[in-house]
Amino acid sequence: MTAPQLPSRLETVRETILRRNPGEVEFHQAVDEVLVSLGPVLERRPDYVDASILERLAEPERQIIFRVPWVDDHGRVQVNRGFRVEFNSALGPYKGGLRFHPSVYLGIVKFLGFEQVFKNSLTGLPIGGGKGGSDFDPKGRSDGEVMRFCQSFMTELYRHIGEYTDVPAGDIGVGGREIGYLFGQYKRITNRYEAGVLTGKGLTWGGAQTRTEATGYGTVFFAEQMLAMRKAAFEGMRVVVSGSGNVAIYAAQKVEQLGGVVVAMSDSGGYVVDEDGIDIEVMKDLKEARRARISVYAEGRSSAHHVSDGSIWDVPCDVALPCATQNELPLAGAKALIRNHCRVVAEGANMPTTPDATAALQEAGVLFAPGKASNCGGVAVSALEMQQNASRDSWTFEHTEQRLRDIMSGVFGTCAMTAEEYGVSGDFVKGANIAGFVKVADAMLSLGVI
Ligand SMILES: NC(=O)C1=CN([C@@H]2O[C@H](COP(=O)(O)OP(=O)(O)OC[C@H]3O[C@@H](n4cnc5c(N)ncnc54)[C@H](O)[C@@H]3O)[C@@H](O)[C@H]2O)C=CC1
Numbered sequence: 487m488t489a490p491q492l493p494s495r496l497e498t499v500r501e502t503i504l505r506r507n508p509g510e511v512e513f514h515q516a517v518d519e520v521l522v523s524l525g526p527v528l529e530r531r532p533d534y535v536d537a538s539i540l541e542r543l544a545e546p547e548r549q550i551i552f553r554v555p556w557v558d559d560h561g562r563v564q565v566n567r568g569f570r571v572e573f574n575s576a577l578g579p580y581k582g583g584l585r586f587h588p589s590v591y592l593g594i595v596k597f598l599g600f601e602q603v604f605k606n607s608l609t610g611l612p613i614g615g616g617k618g619g620s621d622f623d624p625k626g627r628s629d630g631e632v633m634r635f636c637q638s639f640m641t642e643l644y645r646h647i648g649e650y651t652d653v654p655a656g657d658i659g660v661g662g663r664e665i666g667y668l669f670g671q672y673k674r675i676t677n678r679y680e681a682g683v684l685t686g687k688g689l690t691w692g693g694a695q696t697r698t699e700a701t702g703y704g705t706v707f708f709a710e711q712m713l714a715m716r717k718a719a720f721e722g723m724r725v726v727v728s729g730s731g732n733v734a735i736y737a738a739q740k741v742e743q744l745g746g747v748v749v750a751m752s753d754s755g756g757y758v759v760d761e762d763g764i765d766i767e768v769m770k771d772l773k774e775a776r777r778a779r780i781s782v783y784a785e786g787r788s789s790a791h792h793v794s795d796g797s798i799w800d801v802p803c804d805v806a807l808p809c810a811t812q813n814e815l816p817l818a819g820a821k822a823l824i825r826n827h828c829r830v831v832a833e834g835a836n837m838p839t840t841p842d843a844t845a846a847l848q849e850a851g852v853l854f855a856p857g858k859a860s861n862c863g864g865v866a867v868s869a870l871e872m873q874q875n876a877s878r879d880s881w882t883f884e885h886t887e888q889r890l891r892d893i894m895s896g897v898f899g900t901c902a903m904t905a906e907e908y909g910v911s912g913d914f915v916k917g918a919n920i921a922g923f924v925k926v927a928d929a930m931l932s933l934g935v936i
Pocket residue numbers: 656657658659660661701728729730731732733734752753754755809810811812814834835836837861862864865
């Protein structure tokens with residue numbers, strides 16, 4: 487990846503970050519993506535420079551790494567590594583998900599934690615940023631194995647978290663099942679029903695309506711506002727959604743509810759195209775209940791086919807929603823989208839678009855929303871879950887979805903207005919980075935050098 491052109495004071499900050507965090511390429515990428523937006527802000531606000539706000543922001547407040555031993559179904563002892571990076575608590579308790587995936591190492595957790603600080607700031611809710619996870623791979627593991635892993639993971643993590651300290655949730659490989667096992671162990675160790683310590687809980691034991699749907703729905707609400715800028719709507723649009731996990735499934739469901747047609751979805755083994763529109767209920771059952779590969783979707787379905795190698799971005803669409811994983815939309819994918827006259831790209835995943843692909847899309851006039859703005863609906867509803875837990879309350883689906891809609895509308899407005907204020911109208915990347923940064927920076931200034 488080529489280094490971005492930065493003003494000299496930002497280049498110095500960047501060099502220090504690279505030197506201090508060697509080999510953490512995803513973290514470097516996430517930092518670069520923010521730094522390129524901040525030159526004009528530092529011109530206006532030399533007090534941020536004097537207080538070394540950027541240097542402090544890029545250094546996590548605390549990084550916890552721990553051993554996670556557990557026993558598999560064959561009686562063998564397995565050892566994984568656990569992480570929790572408590573990145574920034576200027577705006578509230580650390581908040582952000584846990585990722586269980588074999589690729590997880592400190593650089594991934596730090597990229598996600600860094601992004602989370604800006605994202606959580608954009609929601610307008612009182613939450614700081616953190617992220618965690620493990621290199622544990624839940625794929626192919628039995629329920630019993632997943633439970634024993636989660637119990638061991640929480641046996642260390644519990645001492646670092648709390649409803650006023652640090653509130654984890656799900657991310658890749660961590661859904662309702664895992665949150666259940668984690669919460670069960672927390673409750674057992676602490677002897678407290680401290681519901682606000684985790685979000686994404688089940689609806690009968692402290693969870694919030696709409697949290698499962700929130701990231702995907704929120705991404706679509708954001709994209710809906712982008713389409714409106716072009717005097718368009720989802721009705722009749724062809725939409726490609728990458729991934730088929732939590733974010734992807736509910737993004738696809740909301741697109742369908744708004745009259746759009748989801749023509750392709752993917753998993754790590756390839757993608758399916760269904761010209762009649764993906765049947766979301768079938769996909770949900772396949773992925774959430776049967777935990778099967780996406781190729782199964784196309785079996786015996788004449789309107790659909792599976793492609794095991796190739797790029798989902800070659801499927802012509804009006805709107806693209808990358809909802810799987812980081813760097814899944816490279817320059818070649820962006821060029822294919824541009825060639826096929828795609829109008830809007832909104833990220834449901836974290837950092838799915840490479841920097842060169844983002845630049846190409848923006849230069850071609852495709853409206854582009856970065857994940858820290860368009861996927862913040864998940865963490866926003868997590869904050870609403872914390873609010874309900876604190877007041878021992880439980881809201882309806884309709885009420886919570888309306889709050890989500892309002893929050894996404896607010897985030898869209900904040901990004902659009904900030905971009906305009908800085909002379910880059912329509913640039914949601916700069917709008918999101920600047921607005922997210924300024925709020926955290928101001929809070930850090932107020933709190934003194936800590
Ligand atoms: N769950 C949440 O509330 C939030 C998740 N995110 C981000 O959204 C993305 C997806 O997360 P979840 O849906 O929660 O995870 P998940 O574990 O439910 O689903 C991940 C999906 O991505 C697919 N996938 C993984 N690697 C792939 C690849 N190389 N190509 C195509 N598909 C691939 C998997 O097969 C799976 O369908 C991640 O980037 C995550 O950080 C962002 C905000 C909130």
